[in-house]
Amino acid sequence: MEPDTKYKTLFYIIIITLFVGATLPVKGQEGSHKSSEKANIPQKLSVKNMQADMAILWSAIKEMHPGYNYYTSADSLRKAYDQTYSSINKSLYESEFISQLYPFICKLRCGHTQIKHSVGHKDPQGLYPAHIPFEVLVTNGKVFITTHQTEVLRTGDEIISINDVVVKEIIKHGFDLYSTDGYNQTFKELFLSEYGGFADACNKYYHWKGAYKMQIRTRQGELKDLTVDTDEIILNDPQASLLDNYTNWTTAKNTGNLKLRFFNDSQTALFETKPFSYQDTITYKEAFKQIESKKIKNLILDMRHNTGGDIRVAIQLLSYLADSPFSIIKDVKSRLQNPDLNKSANYFDKDRTNDFLQGYKITNKEGLWYHVETTPAMGTVYGPLPLAKEYHFDGNLYVLIDGATFSSGALFTAALKSQRKNVKFIGRETAGSEEGCNGMVMQELTLPNTKIRIDFPWMRVESVALNSIRGRGIMPDYKVEYAPSDIISKKDCDLEKAMELIK
DSSP: OOHHHHTTTOOOOOOOOOOOOSSOOOTTTHHHHHHHHHHHSOOOBOHHHHHHHHHHHHHHHHHHOTTTTTSSOHHHHHHHHHHHHHHOOSOBOHHHHHHHHHHHHHTTOOTTOOEEOOTTOOOOTTSSOSOOSEEEEEETTEEEEEEESSTTOOTTOEEEEETTEEHHHHHHHHHTTSOOSTTOOHHHHHHHHHSSHHHHIIIIISOOOSOEEEEEEOTTSOEEEEEEOGGGOOSSOOOOOOOOTTTTEEEOSSOTTSOEEEETTSSEEEEEOOSBOTTHHHHHHHHHHHHHHTTOSEEEEEOTTOOOBOHHHHHHHHTTTOSSSBOSBSEEEESSSOGGGOTTGGGBOHHHHHHHHHHEEEEEEETTEEEEEEOTTTOOOBSOBOOOSSOOOOSEEEEEEOTTOOTHHHHHHHHHHHHOSSEEEEESOOSSBTTEEEEEEEEEEEOTTTOOEEEEEEEEEEOOOSSOOTTOBOOOSEEOOOOHHHHHHTOOHHHHHHHHHHO
16 A cells, blocks of 8 residues: 555545457557557656656745745755755656655655655556565554464564564654654554555565565564565464443434444543544534533543544534633744745646635735735634534543544644643644644645656644644643554553543
8 A cells, every 4th residue: 555545544446447358459450559558557757757856846845835944954855855866866666756755755744745646556566565464563663563464473573673674774764654743753653553554664665575584572572583474374364352342332323423422321421533524513513412411521532543624623623622712723824925826836736726815815924934814715713713602511521642633633632732621631642743734725736747746735834732842742641552462452442541530
């Protein structure tokens, strides 16, 4: 799986329909048939085209990217660009070019800036192996086996090295395959663990195809050298017995895909959010109506894997939870007075530019930045914003967060932390920085020669956090660590911790 498909949980399904004719091509059609076949074979990109597109990307970043010179100095970014540009010295397939670009993109430290394949992209057959015969949990600089398709490995084994490369180096190169905000690592760990990023590091950086020579440390502490032969894998993963985390919970009706559960014979509820979308606003009203009718005193709000979405919907949720009229963002700002007139305008999506012109207006300059206001078409995003007129929740609030709480999900969490007294955060550091992020206006930059696409934010969004740590996410009050056995049994350790605190 490619990096641009993983983070969104959210996989593009490419259905390839093959039609095989039963007759030979007639005279005069054979040449065109062969040309068509050749056109469908993935071709390598030329050095000239890759370098030209990288120069276009660099020019756009320098001119208007809100992350330029923010976490990484302009000089350091220039050095990374020069090194990457010089390293492009031979023809590459598109996936190889993307893998070579990513370490440079990661230097921006912007989780909204990701690289996507060209439309209709296909890798040549055999460019990368299908998978490695095990999955992992990456945590605190260590890698542990979770599920596996070989009998020589066991759940809980710690990988020390693969093919004589220490695991620390594999993690480092895996971290360079996806961007994240600031100095955060929890999303990168999640990316390597949950979305196959560790396998990508093995395949795309080291180009290992098996067998794998591994050193592992068993759960008993014994160091073992072994070989994982990909020709001797078992068909199915050994399955642990799955835990039912909701044995004593009753699921409410009429809340759509946002699960609301009530713990039996108690005054505790669990409300699971999703990335914010328009239809959620109706669900919020129904959910908080039921919470009030049940006289709930303890609400567990699940913000894990909430990767963001429409900030206006996040405002609606916050209206049920903030202590008083509130704000969700402090400021939105742009490096350019007219972002739509940038030098790379022809390479940005025209429809998204039109949406920007309808929804936002640039006003006064403050220091190096221009202040951004919203138009009536966009609606109000600056505070103070009103609380919900009914069904407001005033009880004890416990918020579950993790390394995929991102973008407006993190802005919501930061606003809740600064504007509600009775709240505890449980889990792991959020992927989104507590101080804010690049985003609000998300563009797509299509590089003209290779057709590779770049998710490219136009604005910097400042949160309403009070005491944020530069470049770090919202930190939990109670940090929860998972063991490999928890992963394969699907044990919800965060929910368990919340219930422990409530009891």
